[in-house]
Amino acid sequence: MLPAFLQGAFELFFPDNCLLCREFLNSRHRRQLCAACLESLEFNPRPLRPLPSGLTLTQAWSACLYNEPAQKLLHAFKYSSKTSLSKTFVALMIDFIDRHHIPVREFDLIVPIPLHPARLRERGYNQSALLSKGLSRHYGIPHTENLLTRRKMTRSQTELGAKQRWTNMEGAFKMKNSTDAKAKSVVLVDDLYTTGATLNAAAQTLMTAGAARVGALTFSITV
Numbered sequence: 001m002l003p004a005f006l007q008g009a010f011e012l013f014f015p016d017n018c019l020l021c022r023e024f025l026n027s028r029h030r031r032q033l034c035a036a037c038l039e040s041l042e043f044n045p046r047p048l049r050p051l052p053s054g055l056t057l058t059q060a061w062s063a064c065l066y067n068e069p070a071q072k073l074l075h076a077f078k079y080s081s082k083t084s085l086s087k088t089f090v091a092l093m094i095d096f097i098d099r100h101h102i103p104v105r106e107f108d109l110i111v112p113i114p115l116h117p118a119r120l121r122e123r124g125y126n127q128s129a130l131l132s133k134g135l136s137r138h139y140g141i142p143h144t145e146n147l148l149t150r151r152k153m154t155r156s157q158t159e160l161g162a163k164q165r166w167t168n169m170e171g172a173f174k175m176k177n178s179t180d181a182k183a184k185s186v187v188l189v190d191d192l193y194t195t196g197a198t199l200n201a202a203a204q205t206l207m208t209a210g211a212a213r214v215g216a217l218t219f220s221i222t223v
């Protein structure tokens, strides 16, 4: 801990600003968002998403609505190397999970949606793995980052119409080691739930490899 006068000088030269509105923050509190911006993120009022029939995914929970502040934060998280945002996202997800008694501890394995290796090299980190690691640590659920690999460079889902999103994701994943999912309950983690096509494609790959069931947890969900 720095003496108060040094702390003041430190803050003068290395101020912490709210990542959304740039308002000055007291760095001693290590916050990334001011209270008003934190308030502007909305928890999902329908914690368990009713899934359309025919999905392999059995359950999907999403903590926050993908409103404008959530979009800005996720953009910074994915494209501006603001990896420290994972702390804020994980804290919000834990708050949501505990508040709704979501049975995450029933799962044997927590697995992030992987990026294609080329995209991972370009970005330097997988944002979903930062979330899944934080959740794994908090709930003590084993974490496997390399269970699945992404074998095709899929087009960005946001550029596609609803129907194309499903065909775009067909065969997108494969198992690294096909025995690792046998009889396991797996919870997939991703930053955003849109149509569920990505998560469902990953769930299909895991079920084909013998998983007992596959659920999903995401930070946000489109409304």
Ligand SMILES: [Zn+2]
Binding pocket: 018, 019, 020, 021, 022, 023, 033, 034, 035, 036, 037, 038
């Ligand atoms: Zn703010």
